[in-house]
Amino acid sequence: MNTPVTVFVPRDSAARSVGADDVADALLRAAKRVGRPINLVRNGSRGMLWLEPLVEVATAEGRVGYGPVAASDVDDLVTGGLLDGEELPQRLGVVDDLPWLASQNRVTFTRIGITDPLSPDDYLRHGGMVGLVRALQNSPAEVVAEVTQSGLRGRGGAGFPAGIKWKTVLDCVDDLKFVCCNADEGDSGTFADRMLMEGDPYLLIEGMAIAAYAVGATEGYIYIRSEYPDAVQTMRTAIEIAYKRGWLGDSVFGSSLDFDLHVRVGGGAYICGEETSMLESLEGKRGMVRAKPPIPAIHGLFGKPTVVNNVLTLATVPTVMANGAEAYQQLGVERSRGTQVFQLGGNIKNGGIVETAFGITLGELVDGYGGGTRSGRPVRAVQVGGPLGAYLPRAQFDLPMDYEAFAAADAMVGHGGIVVFDETVDMASQARFAMEFCAAESCGKCTPCRVGAVRGVEVIDRITAGEHRDENLALLEDLCDVMTEGSLCAMGGLTPLPVRSAITHFPDDFSVKTPSAKEPITTEGKP
Amino acid sequence: MNVALVRDIVATHKGQRGALLPILHAVQAALGCVPAEAIPVLADELNLSRADVHGVMTFYHDFRSAPAGRTTVRICRGEACQAVGAQRLVDHLHQSGLKLGETTLDGSFTVEQVFCLGNCALGPAAQVNGRLEGRLDEQRLSAILDEAVAQ
Numbered sequence: 001m002n003t004p005v006t007v008f009v010p011r012d013s014a015a016r017s018v019g020a021d022d023v024a025d026a027l028l029r030a031a032k033r034v035g036r037p038i039n040l041v042r043n044g045s046r047g048m049l050w051l052e053p054l055v056e057v058a059t060a061e062g063r064v065g066y067g068p069v070a071a072s073d074v075d076d077l078v079t080g081g082l083l084d085g086e087e088l089p090q091r092l093g094v095v096d097d098l099p100w101l102a103s104q105n106r107v108t109f110t111r112i113g114i115t116d117p118l119s120p121d122d123y124l125r126h127g128g129m130v131g132l133v134r135a136l137q138n139s140p141a142e143v144v145a146e147v148t149q150s151g152l153r154g155r156g157g158a159g160f161p162a163g164i165k166w167k168t169v170l171d172c173v174d175d176l177k178f179v180c181c182n183a184d185e186g187d188s189g190t191f192a193d194r195m196l197m198e199g200d201p202y203l204l205i206e207g208m209a210i211a212a213y214a215v216g217a218t219e220g221y222i223y224i225r226s227e228y229p230d231a232v233q234t235m236r237t238a239i240e241i242a243y244k245r246g247w248l249g250d251s252v253f254g255s256s257l258d259f260d261l262h263v264r265v266g267g268g269a270y271i272c273g274e275e276t277s278m279l280e281s282l283e284g285k286r287g288m289v290r291a292k293p294p295i296p297a298i299h300g301l302f303g304k305p306t307v308v309n310n311v312l313t314l315a316t317v318p319t320v321m322a323n324g325a326e327a328y329q330q331l332g333v334e335r336s337r338g339t340q341v342f343q344l345g346g347n348i349k350n351g352g353i354v355e356t357a358f359g360i361t362l363g364e365l366v367d368g369y370g371g372g373t374r375s376g377r378p379v380r381a382v383q384v385g386g387p388l389g390a391y392l393p394r395a396q397f398d399l400p401m402d403y404e405a406f407a408a409a410d411a412m413v414g415h416g417g418i419v420v421f422d423e424t425v426d427m428a429s430q431a432r433f434a435m436e437f438c439a440a441e442s443c444g445k446c447t448p449c450r451v452g453a454v455r456g457v458e459v460i461d462r463i464t465a466g467e468h469r470d471e472n473l474a475l476l477e478d479l480c481d482v483m484t485e486g487s488l489c490a491m492g493g494l495t496p497l498p499v500r501s502a503i504t505h506f507p508d509d510f511s512v513k514t515p516s517a518k519e520p521i522t523t524e525g526k527p
Numbered sequence: 528m529n530v531a532l533v534r535d536i537v538a539t540h541k542g543q544r545g546a547l548l549p550i551l552h553a554v555q556a557a558l559g560c561v562p563a564e565a566i567p568v569l570a571d572e573l574n575l576s577r578a579d580v581h582g583v584m585t586f587y588h589d590f591r592s593a594p595a596g597r598t599t600v601r602i603c604r605g606e607a608c609q610a611v612g613a614q615r616l617v618d619h620l621h622q623s624g625l626k627l628g629e630t631t632l633d634g635s636f637t638v639e640q641v642f643c644l645g646n647c648a649l650g651p652a653a654q655v656n657g658r659l660e661g662r663l664d665e666q667r668l669s670a671i672l673d674e675a676v677a678q
Contacts, residue, residue, distance in 0.1 A: 014659070018649055185645060187643065189607045189643075190647070226552075227644050230659070267548060267552075285545070285583060351648025352648050
């Protein structure tokens with residue numbers, strides 16, 4: 001009876017936000033009390049966030065889960081036989097067999113929640129570094145060709161083919177090239193980048209090293225938003241360990257690749273998630289958007305050829321290299337190949353990470369995996385793709401998650417974030433918020449975004465106050481056209497998407513109402 | 528303000544490319560804010576104009592020119608938290624005399640809004656002294672604040 005039992009309690013900050021640290025402490029105390037040695041592993045989160053803190057116990061039949069567990073439950077659970085996987089009220093069964101998880105197709109999130117994120121040995125045991133080693137055995141051009149062939153598209157929102165971007169950088173002749181990872185995950189409703197950095201940091205390091213080898217870069221930067229202190233800490237520690245292992249630095253794995261990797265922390269500016277603004281910020285400047293062309297692939301960080309990819313894009317590359325382009329290519333539909341990491345958030349019963357092939361419908365995600373709203377009221381609207389994504393009604397629940405199908409419906413898949421609202425939502429307020437948010441976070445470089453967003457708030461206020469409603473609705477349409485067509489980047493260019501979709505799908509909300517007593521978004525002292 | 532300390536911080540980070548942001552973060556970590564007197568020192572050390580440094584510092588929401596209160600509360604007002612009642616937390620703080628964007632006169636609290644803390648499935652969320660909190664309601668928020676004050 002005295003072999004230590006392995007117990008897992010996530011270290012993911014979402015799990016910690018609902019008490020995982022206290023649960024871990026309580027488990028150590030309780031195990032001591034009953035005289036059972038335990039080996040406590042702080043794993044990443046499985047992504048079933050409504051079950052957090054989710055405690056797992058290694059048993060002969062597999063890892064048995066209990067959740068959600070409160071620190072105050074731990075004594076009773078341990079007394080009741082948690083350490084032997086006994087039947088108890090919070091027992092969920094073998095975690096890998098839970099239908100919510102078993103029905104997914106985890107390609108990028110394959111290791112998260114299973115391993116100890118900072119253990120390099122765990123990483124290797126679970127298939128880590130196979131992709132990088134295979135890449136190093138091929139020529140850079142072959143690696144680029146493989147990534148292109150896989151059909152992998154940028155996961156940051158725009159969906160640009162990763163291989164084509166890499167080819168451009170590879171073809172540039174320069175003694176200095178960069179790989180930059182955009183980890184400025186500012187969109188509300190998205191948290192997959194954070195979970196990946198906290199739950200499988202070596203995967204991102206491996207992906208960036210492959211990118212560096214493929215394009216001939218020697219330096220990399222991960223730009224992480226300051227709102228993610230745990231991710232910053234985990235990435236920094238992982239990089240330190242990776243250097244010691246020879247996974248970074250001079251001649252990676254004894255190859256010709258020299259690659260140095262640095263973490264940079266943002267400054268709380270949403271716009272720095274836009275790639276050119278992020279590059280400016282990395283250069284130590286105000287995060288003002290650059291005009292394109294020139295594209296960053298040719299004229300990027302400090303004017304050098306630069307790969308800029310999202311966390312999930314880079315973290316998917318090792319799998320593509322390990323299993324081959326063909327395996328990845330076989331997943332998905334039409335031109336949306338592979339999997340997408342969908343994130344279910346907002347007013348949702350079963351929120352978390354659903355990684356599955358493109359082509360699943362919005363309804364299957366929200367009603368199926370999500371189980372409807374947390375409040376129990378009917379779902380009224382769903383915002384897909386972050387604050388710049390469209391609001392969709394239930395009538396659109398049969399839309400397949402596919403870049404082109406969403407674009408055809410005047411919406412966007414974006415980063416795969418899905419935020420659910422119940423019937424109490426007022427869509428005119430949400431449209432107003434979209435404009436308000438744009439006004440607060442605009443970098444200020446171009447007029448349609450900087451001024452248009454402010455005017456947008458005013459016009460929506462006039463509409464809901466009943467002042468010349470029809471004329472002002474026409475004016476708002478016109479303003480949306482100007483912002484869409486005339487803005488430098490997606491911030492001003494896509495803000496009309498949530499606004500217009502709210503008007504199109506929920507016109508009744510734009511009738512006269514009494515002014516709300518909400519506290520305004522403060523923009524004081526900011527550009 | 529300790530000028531030598533600021534110069535030391537610059538010396539530590541100067542070797543990095545585009546070092547101004549890491550330097551501003553380090554100054555704020557050491558001094559609690561980036562005081563106005565630090566601007567000319569940074570400009571001098573980095574061979575930038577004072578306007579350049581001021582421009583960068585004021586562009587980013589994170590950098591403050593006066594220290595925050597002993598407890599900093601950042602309430603998420605992103606869409607996902609709005610959908611589960613973030614506004615109720617803002618109203619609750621308001622009723623307790625805490626207003627967004629302000630530091631209390633006794634220096635005990637600073638309350639800010641933030642758009643997304645990456646805890647969108649477990650909202651409403653907030654960050655209290657850098658620690659993420661989830662599934663908040665008015666009572667739990669008050670309890671967390673009381674605990675932060677007690678520490």
